[in-house]
Amino acid sequence: MISHLLGIETLDKSTIVALLDRADVLHGGKASADVLAGRTVVNLFMEPSTRTRTSFEIAAKRLRADVVNVSESFSSAKKGETLLDTARNIDAMGPAVIVLRHGSSGSPALIAKHVRARVVNAGDGTHEHPTQALLDCGTIRRRKKRIEGIVVTIVGDILHSRVARSNLHALGKLGAVVRLAGPRSLLPQGIDALGALVYDRVEPAIEGADVVMVLRLQHERMAGGYVPSLRDYSRFFGINAKNIRASKPDAIVMHPGPINRGVELTSDVADGPRSVILDQVAYGVSLRMAVLESVAGSA
Ligand code: CP
Numbered sequence: 001m002i003s004h005l006l007g008i009e010t011l012d013k014s015t016i017v018a019l020l021d022r023a024d025v026l027h028g029g030k031a032s033a034d035v036l037a038g039r040t041v042v043n044l045f046m047e048p049s050t051r052t053r054t055s056f057e058i059a060a061k062r063l064r065a066d067v068v069n070v071s072e073s074f075s076s077a078k079k080g081e082t083l084l085d086t087a088r089n090i091d092a093m094g095p096a097v098i099v100l101r102h103g104s105s106g107s108p109a110l111i112a113k114h115v116r117a118r119v120v121n122a123g124d125g126t127h128e129h130p131t132q133a134l135l136d137c138g139t140i141r142r143r144k145k146r147i148e149g150i151v152v153t154i155v156g157d158i159l160h161s162r163v164a165r166s167n168l169h170a171l172g173k174l175g176a177v178v179r180l181a182g183p184r185s186l187l188p189q190g191i192d193a194l195g196a197l198v199y200d201r202v203e204p205a206i207e208g209a210d211v212v213m214v215l216r217l218q219h220e221r222m223a224g225g226y227v228p229s230l231r232d233y234s235r236f237f238g239i240n241a242k243n244i245r246a247s248k249p250d251a252i253v254m255h256p257g258p259i260n261r262g263v264e265l266t267s268d269v270a271d272g273p274r275s276v277i278l279d280q281v282a283y284g285v286s287l288r289m290a291v292l293e294s295v296a297g298s299a
Contacts, residue, residue, distance in 0.1 A: 002295055005120045006128070008133050008166045008169035009128070016173060022294070023138050024286075026290055027283055036065035037064040037065070039097075040095040040096060041095060041096065042067075042070060042095045042099065043067065044100045045069070047102065047103050047123070050258065051257050052284075053069065055285050056292075058285050059285050063289055065097075070090065083102065083111065087111040090117075096117060100124070101123045102124050103125055107124050107125070119295075129256075131284070131291055133170040137174060139279055140211055143276060143279075148174065149175060150211065151176070151177045151210050152177070153181060153206045153212050154215065155180075155212065156186070156216060158215070159185075163215060163256045164215060167213065168195070178196040178197070179206075180199065181198075186217075206246050208247065209251055210252070211252055211254060214239050214255045215255070217260070233263065240265075240268075244269055253265075253277070255277050
């Protein structure tokens with residue numbers, strides 16, 4: 001059991017494997033769990049979300065929790081309230097778990113120090129998106145039957161991607177070979193220190209890969225011009241039906257969403273036979289059930 005889920009960096013391999021194993025059981029629909037029956041989960045989302053917020057809500061409801069959704073546009077953050085005050089006030093109402101998405105890196109760790117509820121990071125700035133990485137690893141493991149030794153190429157805006165960062169930690173701990181590819185302007189300096197192989201061209205990066213994970217350009221986190229144009233980005237770093245053939249014949253294509261179709265990924269690949277994008281979304285509910293169960297069970 002984990003007390004909070006703030007990132008993958010601080011999890012050990014056995015904890016990650018236990019969460020994936022539990023998610024697999026829940027995904028099979030064999031286990032019912034009621035650790036959250038009669039307890040409340042608050043989804044505090046201070047940035048937009050389609051998948052993660054909905055997935056946490058469905059996961060919590062499948063665990064028979066009461067769910068409350070708070071979004072920035074309808075919260076008193078609009079009137080100048082600090083995140084810490086918002087979190088403390090929500091905490092005073094006695095939820096078992098607060099699921100936080102926020103634009104500031106480290107905000108879930110900050111509120112975890114000041115609330116009684118368990119805290120789950122649903123994406124903080126450019127730091128981590130731990131449940132996305134866990135559901136990605138679970139999806140890979142279900143398809144490839146293992147993670148140790150498989151080659152995963154992550155293509156796109158690595159610099160601003162909390163998904164890339166969490167996946168680097170998770171895949172590394174589970175023994176995958178991780179390659180990162182993107183324009184030099186979107187590859188953080190020193191990222192190879194985390195054990196990844198770094199490429200500034202996409203073709204050699206996806207050659208022989210078992211998994212090609214495509215990321216979007218995070219315009220909302222870009223202060224300047226990181227790529228000359230979307231057209232150039234698509235031409236040199238977009239994944240399409242032609243260049244995907246450099247990966248293994250049975251390679252799978254992943255994307256955390258939302259997809260900018262025709263920019264980082266063409267529709268024929270996004271909707272084609274290699275794509276497991278909607279499998280990621282489906283498995284995400286089970287994975288988040290496993291996470292909620294674990295943190296709530298530790299309370
Ligand atoms: N993958 C992901 O975080 O998607 P949302 O922003 O829609 O939650």
